[in-house]
Amino acid sequence: MNDMISLQGKTFVVMGVANFRSIAWGIAQSLHSAGANLIFTYANERLEKGVRELADSLENPNNLLVQCDVTSDEDLAKCFASIKEQVGTIHGVAHCIAFANKEDLKGDFVDTSRDGYLLSQNISAYSLVGVAREAKPLMVEGGSIVTLTYLGGERVMQNYNLMGVSKAALEASVRYLANDLGKYNIRVNSISAGPIRTLSAKGVGDFNTILKEIEEKAPLRRNVTQEEVGDSALFLFSDLARGITGENIHVDSGYHIMG
C-alpha cells in the first residue's frame, strides 16, 4: 500500500494495457498501490485474455474490463455507458493509446500519406477528446485525466515523424480540454515519458542507441521506468496535484532540458 497517497474508494479507468511492459500497466500498479478501484479498457477481443490475467494478478481483484476501440464513437459511448451502469462515478482516466503505421515512423516526414496522417491523429490525438467528452458526465465529484506524450511532440526527433505531429496535437488538446473542463473541477495533464521498451517501441531500429544517449546525456544519467511514470501519474490523479491542469510534466530523467 502506498503510504503517501490514498485513492481508497476512488475509481479510475486505465486505457491501453497491451501487456506487462505497457506504461498503462505501470500506472495501474501505482493506482492499485494507493487503493484505487480500476477499470481496464482493451481495444479488441484478441487482447482481452492478457489484460484479464494482468488485472486478476492484482491483489484484491475486483477490477472491471470493458472493450473500447477508440476509433469508434459507438465503442466510446458504449464503454462509458457500461462503466456508468457498473460503477456510477469515476475520478479519472489514464489515456495510454497511440498508433502510427510502421512506414510513417522512418524516412522523411514529408512522404506521409493522407490516410496514414489521419489514422495516427484519430487514434493518438482525437481519441483523448472523445474519451474526455464521454468520461466528463461520470466525473461528478471532479476528476483528473492523464495522457502520455513524448519529447518528439515538441521538437524534431529522428524517425518519430508523424507521431511527433500527433503528439503536438495531443498536447494542444490537453490545454483546450483543461480550459473546458476546469469549471467542473476536472484537470487534464500529460506526462512526457522518456523512452521505455514496450510493445509499441518494438521494431524501432536503434532503440538501444536512443536509451544509451539518455544514459550519457540526461541529468539523472539513466533511463526511466514504467513504475516512475506510474507514480507521477498517481500524483496527477491525487489531490496533491489539485492546482495543476493543462500541464505537461516530463518524466524523462531531465533529458528535455539538455541542448
Ligand code: NDP
Ligand atoms: P503499448 O504498446 O504497451 O501500448 C499502446 C496501446 O495503444 C496498446 O494497448 C494498444 O492496444 C493501444 N491502442 C492502439 N490502437 C488502439 C485503438 N484503436 N483503440 C484502443 N487502444 C488502442 O506501448 P506504450 O505503453 O509504450 O504506449 C502507451 C503510450 O505511451 C502511447 O501514447 C505512447 O505514445 C506513449 N509513450 C511511450 C513511450 C515509450 O518509450 N514507450 C515514450 C513516451 C510516450 P492494442 O494492443 O489493443 O492495439
Ligand code: N5H
Ligand atoms: C524516436 C522514437 C523512435 C521511433 C518512433 C517510434 C514511435 C512509436 C509510437 C507508436 C505508437 C508506435 C506504433 O504505432 C507501432 C505500430 O506501428 C506497430 N505496433 C503495433 O501495432 C503493436 C502490436 C501495438 C500494441 O502498438 C500500438 N501502438 O498499438 C521514439 C521512441 C524513442 C520512444 C517511443 C516508443 C515513443 C512512443 O510514443 O511510444
